[in-house]
Amino acid sequence: MxxxxxxxxxxxxxxxxxxxxxxxxxxxxxxxxxxxxxxxxxxxxxxxxxxxxxxxxxxxxxxxxxxxxxxxxxxxxxxxxxxxxxxxxxxxxxxxxxxxxxxxxxxxxxxxxxxxxxxxxxxxxxxxxxxxxxxxxxxxxxxxxxxxxxxxxxxxxxxxxxxxxxxxxxxxxxxxxxxxxxxxxxxxxxxxxxxxxxxxxxxxxxxxxxxxxxxxxxLKKSSDPLPVNDLQKARLAQAIAERPFWLASSTHAGEEEAMSAAHKHFVAQHADGLMILLPRHPERGPEIADMLRTEGWRVAMRSKDEAIAPDTQIYLADTLGETGLFYSLSTLVFIGGSFVPVGGHNPYEPAHMGCAILHGPLYANFAQAYADMAEQEASMEVADAAALGQALCALWGDDEVALLQANAKFYIEASxxxxxxxxxxxxxxxxx
Missing domain, CATH: 3.40.50.11720 (3-Deoxy-D-manno-octulosonic-acid transferase, N-terminal domain)
Incomplete structure (x- = not known):
């Protein structure tokens, strides 16, 4: 040609x-x-x-x-x-x-x-x-x-x-x-x-x-689901057991403080609440852990093989290549890069896993995707840390979560x- x-x-x-x-x-x-x-x-x-x-x-x-x-x-x-x-x-x-x-x-x-x-x-x-x-x-x-x-x-x-x-x-x-x-x-x-x-x-x-x-x-919408290690999934599921928990994924510098503030709302309602924190750049793990511990949180770091104990409040998933594992475990997921001017991150990966997706207002890189998902009630936008905390408390155990999950799954399967x-x-x- x-x-x-x-x-x-x-x-x-x-x-x-x-x-x-x-x-x-x-x-x-x-x-x-x-x-x-x-x-x-x-x-x-x-x-x-x-x-x-x-x-x-x-x-x-x-x-x-x-x-x-x-x-x-x-x-x-x-x-x-x-x-x-x-x-x-x-x-x-x-x-x-x-x-x-x-x-x-x-x-x-x-x-x-x-x-x-x-x-x-x-x-x-x-x-x-x-x-x-x-x-x-x-x-x-x-x-x-x-x-x-x-x-x-x-x-x-x-x-x-x-x-x-x-x-x-x-x-x-x-x-x-x-x-x-x-x-x-x-x-x-x-x-x-x-x-x-x-x-x-x-x-x-x-x-x-x-x-x-x-x-x-x-094309990201049409990709296959991320890989999941079934053995690791079973181990983590056993460690989490029946505890209320949520996942903060792909967070950037400046967002972990907001995640901490949101989690304070969550544990105020669920005393045994757990947050899994998956930073966009895992090499930032030690500095994030120091910041969270300074705020008084009990933190376990995956990169150091620290297990989720009954009193662990934040599990820092500072490793590479395990995003699919944590999405597969999670019901409520906040997608980072949307509280800071990064442009947001891929909502399709958690949608493949049937997660209920929350995100902030700064998502220029995925503007069409989030607009479409909002129209189909397949995601929820929150303005700041306080709004995120309130949404997490309202959604955990509520029927609206199942609706968000089903709509996200339908949205991705249609592509x-x-x-x-x-x-x-x-x-x-x-x-x-």
Missing amino acids: KTDADAAPLPMLYRLYTAGAQIASPILDRMARKKLQRAGVSKARLHERAGVASQERPLGKLLWIHAVSVGETLSILDVIKELRQQAPRMTVLLTTTTTTSAELASKRLPEGCIHQFAPLDTPAATKRFLDHWQPDLVTFVESEIWPHQIASVHDAEIPLALINARLSEKSLMSWGKRADLARALFGRFSLVLCQTDPVRDGLRAFVQEPWKVVTSGD RNIRKDVAGHLLALIAP
Whole structure:
């Protein structure tokens, strides 16, 4: 399939960007290599960001998907599985920029897939990468807009897609101020699949063929449930027993104090109440524990194998990869990143587990999801710590919890076909 040869011309701003990238290329290469080296990446892979491949290209069709980090990688793992099911002879090349996403890829990519660190958006790195891998289709995820790579892929007449596109209103306004560049770049995509209608409408202003930009829905909504260790679940369930408890998930600095204040409301009504606190960044565990103990709480830390005792008031789940475990145990869940200006976090994961979901007012990254869930009575917004505490007390043991749980489960189950549709759209771009 050939790409659209009539895309808008590349403006002077693009040429200045490319010239700057070319001049800075040696410095950028060195910085990327040192960063990978510090992270313990093997010597054979240290030059991947310079476009130097550490593996041979397999025969046959190859689809290159770029997902910058862990969040984007998690959102497309099930799409990759779907692609492999629909086209088992095709190789999927996944690129990311972080070592944590590389570790995730090594554990969860299906057979027939390759991971490499993404090439820098410089002329030399992009050329080396494309010359070696010669992809039949290139797919960027969410908001990955790399000008030189977009232009180079288009010049090579390789179809280019943007999937799960997510741009904030502020980002769209910023692109509008550079409309010539936006038209030149977005016009070079063969297909843009957007999470929401507002993103679709915003991006259509930059393309000549609006039908290429459509709403597909959020891929995170269509992902499989998070993994759960059944043995650990049984042990924790036994330790919690019949105690009233709630989960504060993906909290950030500044939110743990609010969780503490909310829990004071909870234990005032339920003397044996327990909070499970799962911080977004587990390495903050020791400082969080110190703060909570200073406030007088009896805290057990999972990272130190401290068990939930009868007098434990807060269980600090400061470990990686166990979010699904705690969602599977919980009835009431507060999703963090929504009391501080982070933009909120994924409500789909707890919805898969049938949790009753509460969140704060700051959720710009999932505005459409929370709006839809609120309309379907599948989540509840609370304004602050006091409101959260009151909601927890009102909901525990009330019939409204079962309604929130059922609605959340229905909301997520209705989105199962998104990943199949996205995979079908991508495969249709690859010439037979």
